[in-house]
Amino acid sequence: MSVPATEIDRLRRAGGKRSGKRDLIVDVFLRQQGHLSADDLVDIIRREDQRISRATVYRTLQWMVEAGIARKVDFGEGRFRFEHSYRHPRHFHLICKTCNQSSEFLSSDIEGLIEEIAAARSFSARQSVVQIYGECENCRTGRQAPAIDGARTELLFARDALRIAIATERSGLEFYTRAAAIARDPRGRTVFQRLAGEEREHLGTLEERYAQLLARDPELEAQPTFLFFKGAANGLFAEGAARLLAEGVDDQQALLIGIRCERGSHRFFKRYGERFEDSEGKQVFLEFAEEEKQHLDLLVGEYKALLERQGRDRRRPRPTTIVQGSARRRERGI
Ligand SMILES: [Zn+2]
Ligand SMILES: [Zn+2]
Numbered sequence: 001m002s003v004p005a006t007e008i009d010r011l012r013r014a015g016g017k018r019s020g021k022r023d024l025i026v027d028v029f030l031r032q033q034g035h036l037s038a039d040d041l042v043d044i045i046r047r048e049d050q051r052i053s054r055a056t057v058y059r060t061l062q063w064m065v066e067a068g069i070a071r072k073v074d075f076g077e078g079r080f081r082f083e084h085s086y087r088h089p090r091h092f093h094l095i096c097k098t099c100n101q102s103s104e105f106l107s108s109d110i111e112g113l114i115e116e117i118a119a120a121r122s123f124s125a126r127q128s129v130v131q132i133y134g135e136c137e138n139c140r141t142g143r144q145a146p147a148i149d150g151a152r153t154e155l156l157f158a159r160d161a162l163r164i165a166i167a168t169e170r171s172g173l174e175f176y177t178r179a180a181a182i183a184r185d186p187r188g189r190t191v192f193q194r195l196a197g198e199e200r201e202h203l204g205t206l207e208e209r210y211a212q213l214l215a216r217d218p219e220l221e222a223q224p225t226f227l228f229f230k231g232a233a234n235g236l237f238a239e240g241a242a243r244l245l246a247e248g249v250d251d252q253q254a255l256l257i258g259i260r261c262e263r264g265s266h267r268f269f270k271r272y273g274e275r276f277e278d279s280e281g282k283q284v285f286l287e288f289a290e291e292e293k294q295h296l297d298l299l300v301g302e303y304k305a306l307l308e309r310q311g312r313d314r315r316r317p318r319p320t321t322i323v324q325g326s327a328r329r330r331e332r333g334i
Pocket of ligand 1: 096097098099100101135136137138139140
C-alpha cells in the first residue's frame, strides 16, 4: 500500500519533531506488508542502517501507533505485532498455528452481533478483537492457495464494498421492475418505473467503477473475500422482490415493502460506512447510502400521496408537526 508523501508528512508533524532516523524507520515500515514484530522490523532496519538502535525502533513504533500510522495486534505469541493502519480498515484475523501466517477479513454480521450484545448489556464497546486460530489451506493441503495480501487490503475492501453495492442495485432493479409490472395505480407505476430506471443507471456506474478498480490491479479479482456480509450474494432487496410475488399484494403494500427495503439498505450502508477509516470502500458505502436515502424519501412521499388519493386520511386530523408525522408512520409500520 502506498501512502502519499504529503500525508506521511502531516502524520509526522502531528507526532513531533522531524528526525532522520524516525523518517527512515517509518518509510521502511510502510514498505513492509502484513504483521511484523518489533524484532522483525529491527532486522529489516539494520540491513539499511546499522547505526539505528533497537530502542529507537521500539520508540518509533510506539510513536507510529499513537500517530495512527501503525496498529498493534496480539496474536497470543507473547509479543505484539504491528500492521499499517493508515487507510487500512479495521479487520479480524485468521491465524495459522503451523506457518504463523495471518490473513485478514471483516464481517458486518459479526460486528452487528457484537454491537447488539454490547447494547443489551449497556456496555460501551471501544474495541473488539476476533481471532480465529487453526491451520491455513496451504499448510493443510500443501496446495498454494492465494493468501490475502496485506498491501491489497484497502483495494479488497473497495472491491467487496462495490460487489455488495452492485448486488444490492441488481436486486433493487429486479424489485422495482416487478413492482411496476403489478402496479394498478398509474402514478404508482410511474414511480416504480422511474426507480427501476435509476437503479439501472446506478448499476451501470457501479459496474464501470468496478472495472476501473480491477484495471488498477489485475490480480484483485482472484483474491479471497475480505468483507463478508450474509445478504451480499442476493442483495438486500431479494426478500422484498420475493414478497411482491405473493398473492394479493396491492400498490400500497408494494410501496411499504419498497420502503422497508430502502430503509434497511440505507441504514446498512450508512452505519457501516461511517465506522471506517477514510478509504475508497468507505466512500462507496456512504455514496450508496445517500442514493438509497433519496429513494426512501421518494417512496415515503408516494405512499402518503397514495393514501390521500384513496381518501383514507379524511377521517384523521392532518399531521401538523414532523413528530406526529413520524409517529403516524410508525403506527402504520413504515
Ligand atoms: Zn499455514
Ligand atoms: Zn491485520
